[in-house]
Amino acid sequence: MSGDRKRPPTIADVARVAGVSQPTVSRVLTGNIPVRDVTKARVRAAMKKLGYRPNGAARALVQGRQPIVGVITRDTALHGYTRMLANIESRARQAGYLVAIVALDPVDLQNATSALDLLLGQPILGVVVLDYATYDSRLRDSLGTLPISTVIHGDQTDIDVPHVRVDDRRAAYEVTNHLLGLGHRTVHHVAAPSRGGEPHVREKAWRQALTDAGAPVPDVHRTDWSITAAREAGAALARDPDVTAIFCANDELAFAVMRSIHEAGRRVPEDISVAGIDDEPLAAAWVPALTTYRLDFDWAGVAALELLMELDEPSRTAGLPSYGLVIRESTAPPASTA
Structure with a gap:
């Protein structure tokens, strides 16, 4: 689950290049x-020449301070990120570390330099970058030789840092197949935003499932993750009498779509089946309860942190992820076959 990393320079390397002893380098650092x-x-x-970044955790302990784990995330509000952040913080606290969280927009790193500099100025043990693959070389260059771990998603294969995987592709594929298996001719999709012009992996998997089944592939209703955009998409789909099944890129979008269907005078699932991904706590309490796919973000956050803390050893306490399709009341065969 981890990629190869070039060995970072050490104090011994700095001492050799500078022509001094290792204790002298330590005195300069402390x-x-x-x-x-x-x-x-x-x-x-010598440090600059080698790209050496002092071990923040060791420096903090020498100075009587608590070392810090950095977390870089593109979002702090979406369910998956929220769960990962909460569990990283909890596990880090158990291990005796503080957590510093910085939200960085992958497409606007130029305006996030000060926040990143502030993070890297702390006694950092290493950095968990949630969705590392969405950032370009500017972030990687800024992090230098700091240890990095990350959480990746379904179709990312060229990750060169230690990582754990949340399988969005499998989730979206299985949800789409569930709806097709109920007898729906096709499945419409309320999608996540594209990333750098590339459709989200959940959208790609939805399309692949339809193609593999020989089902028509409808136009996508893409959102910006907002409830407003999802409400608009739901209203448009509810006006189309041929729509019988909708797969939403996450549960929050599904809740908004279901509200629009209700306001249009149509019923879930009698007229239109709706399904999501994530298995948020509200999914089971919604009326009707939402069919969804459980992705174990709690596991992913802890496992990524433990890869950072022990890069050469598998996670010992994160265990195995819990995931799978959760069928509830919001999906049913289409009315013509029910």
């Missing part, structure tokens, strides 16, 4: 014992 300015300059020049 500042506890005076070192001549000319020697400091040689050590710092």
Whole structure:
């Protein structure tokens, strides 16, 4: 589950390039014992040449401070990110670390430099980057030799850092097949935003499931993850008498679509079946209860953190993910076959 990483430079490497002893490098890093300015300059020049980043955790312990785990995320509001962040924070606290969270938009890193600099100025043990593949080389260059782990999604295969996988592709494929298996001629999709012009993996899997089944592939109703966009998509679909099944890119979008269907005077699932992904807590309490796919974000957050803490060992406490299709009241055969 982890990619190869080039060995980061060590204090020994810095000492060799600077022509000083390892204790001298340590004194420059900690500042506890005076070192001549000319020697400091040689050590710092060697660090810059090697791309050496001081071990923040060790430096913090020397200075009597608590080390910090950094988390970089593109969003803090969506269910999956919220669950991962909460579980990373809880597990880090158990291990004796603080957590510093920075929200960075992958398409607007230029305006996030100050936040990233503030994070990297802390005694950082390493960084968990949620959805690392969505960021470009600017983030990777900024992180330098810091240890990194990440959570990836269904169709990402070229990740060069330790990672765990949340299988969005499998989830979307199975939800779409569930609706087709009920007898629906096709399944419409209320989609997540595209990423750099690329459809979200959940949209790709929906399309693949329809193609594999020989079912028509309707036009996508793409959203920006907002309830407003989902309500609009739901209203448009509810006006079409041929629509009998809708797969939404997450549960929140599904809730909004179901509201629009209700307002249009149509019923779920009698007229239109609706399904989502994530298995949010409200999914079981909604009326009707929402058919969805459980993705184990709690596991993913803990497992990614443990990869960061012990990069050469498998996770010991995160266990195995719990995932699978959860069939509830919001999906049924189409009225013509029920």
